[in-house]
Amino acid sequence: MVNELYRKQLYFPFSHESRLEMLVEKERKRLLKQRIIMHIDMDYFYAQVEERDNPKLKDRPVIVGADPKKGMGRGVVSTCNYLARERGVKSGMPISRAYRLCPEPECVYLRPRIDYYTRESEILMQIIVEETKAMVERPKFEQVSIDELYIDVSSLRSYKRAKELAKLIKRKIKEKRKLTCSIGIGPNKLIAKIASDYQKPDGLTVVKPNDVDRFLVPLDVDALYGVGPKTKMRLNALGIKTVGDLRRFSLDFLKQNFGKFGEDLYLMAKGIDLREVVEGFEIKSIGKQHTFEYDTRDLVEIRKVLLAEAKAIDKELNDFGLAYRTVTITVRFEDFETHTKSKTFALPQTGWSTLLEVGWDLFKEFYYASKKRIRLVGLRASRLVELSQLKVLKNETRRF
Incomplete structure (x- = not known):
């Protein structure tokens, strides 16, 4: 994307940096108008399935992962419900640390039932596909994990209709499987994914092309794809704490400090994401x-x-x-x-x-x-x- 813009900029009689800025802005506005992408993410999937199957767990912190062994366990947390998260527990955290934050019997620890969750996922995906195809002409589905997928619903040509579809999917999943999901709708995969995280759990967030700047600018920089704890620390050290802060820095500066990923940061901060919705479930x-x-x-x-x-x-x-x-x-x-x-x-x-x-x-x-x-x-x-x-x-x- 950036290399293509570099070639185009030769036709602009301005400085190197300003030419590229103008091209990025022009390309951004063009791309944002082309597509409507939906991202569906099941809320704390493993733990939510366990809560549904055992209603006694509903009002208790639930952690799915390795055996904690009274705080001496050696594995990690797969996922947890929001009551556990309120106590500081997170996915990927060492199970021993989770136990210190949320010990038994106050918290419930369960081993993952991957085969069972996989069967549940297949049923959910079938519901989503059926409801979408009934309303959308030529949709494209990309399942990216056991509990999330993207749908290209551009043929609807309307964010209002896309929102109606999202409400329908949420209602059908709740009626048929007694589970909740969060859905984000936006002009590309980046915005749709961030939007689905925005109002979890059981959220629905729509970001239209004209709202992208207003939506992105105040967000913490780690809302962007690929910005983990270490990259966030480096960005914070440079005074970059929000997406709005990141937008103030030039492409050259970001490439000097972050290499090839600097290009991605530059484009994501402006809401640009060229990735297509790829049919199927691609195993990487x-x-x-x-x-x-x-x-x-x-x-x-x-x-x-x-x-x-x-x-x-x-x-x-x-x-x-x-x-x-x-x-x-x-x-x-x-x-x-x-x-x-x-x-x-x-x-x-x-x-x-x-x-x-x-x-x-x-x-x-x-x-x-x-x-x-x-x-x-x-x-x-x-x-x-x-x-x-x-x-x-x-x-x-x-x-x-």
């Missing part, structure tokens, strides 16, 4: 991780875990008919210091043995560089390719 990576019962430096035990992870990943890859090009290892030490490293192949790979050996080689680099014990190891396969394309790629390579 498959990974497994294991938290040891006790921190360890036992290479035999660690390799045994990596072997199990490699075989589990390979099984899922085979189930989906996929090969991989990138292998990534994650290592978390006893002090929670976490590192990742990847290796990418020129051609897609298959089989658990390659996953294991590449992961093992990457792991040993971290292991021998530190004397600290290991808390967690994770293995991931990414840059996935359908097996049906693998033969074509190999034949193409042989020709050269």
Whole structure:
């Protein structure tokens, strides 16, 4: 996007920076008028399903995740309801810390039932698709996780009608499945996603093209995609706390400080997102991780875990008919210091043995560089390719 604008700016008799600003603004206004995108996100999905199935949980903090073991547990929180969040518990938090914030029996701890949640997700998606197709001509659906999806409803040509559809979907889900969801509607995926988070739980937020600036400017900068705690700290150190603050900085400045991600920050701050709604449920990576019962430096035990992870990943890859090009290892030490490293192949790979050996080689680099014990190891396969394309790629390579 930015490179395309750089080429266009040669036709403007102004300074480099002002030419680009003018082009970005012109492109922004054009893009915002083209599409109507809806983002649907089930509220605290796992915990909400458990509340529905057991009404006695409704007025209690509920945490779905690893076994807390009276505060000595080693895993993490998968999700939690809002009563638990009010006590400081968050998804991804170490379960031991969650237990200190919200101990039993005051809080209820449950193990995840992934197969059950997956079946519930399939029913929900069917409801959403049926209601949308009854009202929208040629909609496009992109499921991005077990509990959220995007829908391109541009053919409605009306935000009012899009809002009516959103209300209908929310009502049907509540009637048929006794669950709530939050929906955001906007001119692109970025705005729709931020809007769905805006009034959780059970929210509905519509951001029309003319309202994008007013909506974005006051938001905390971490509302933008990809801005996690570390990036937020760096931005805050530069005096950037809101999206409005971010807008004051030039593209060159952001690229100097954040590299390629600086371009994304620059465009997102202006509400620009070129991503299309891609039909289907695209699997971008498959990974497994294991938290040891006790921190360890036992290479035999660690390799045994990596072997199990490699075989589990390979099984899922085979189930989906996929090969991989990138292998990534994650290592978390006893002090929670976490590192990742990847290796990418020129051609897609298959089989658990390659996953294991590449992961093992990457792991040993971290292991021998530190004397600290290991808390967690994770293995991931990414840059996935359908097996049906693998033969074509190999034949193409042989020709050269």
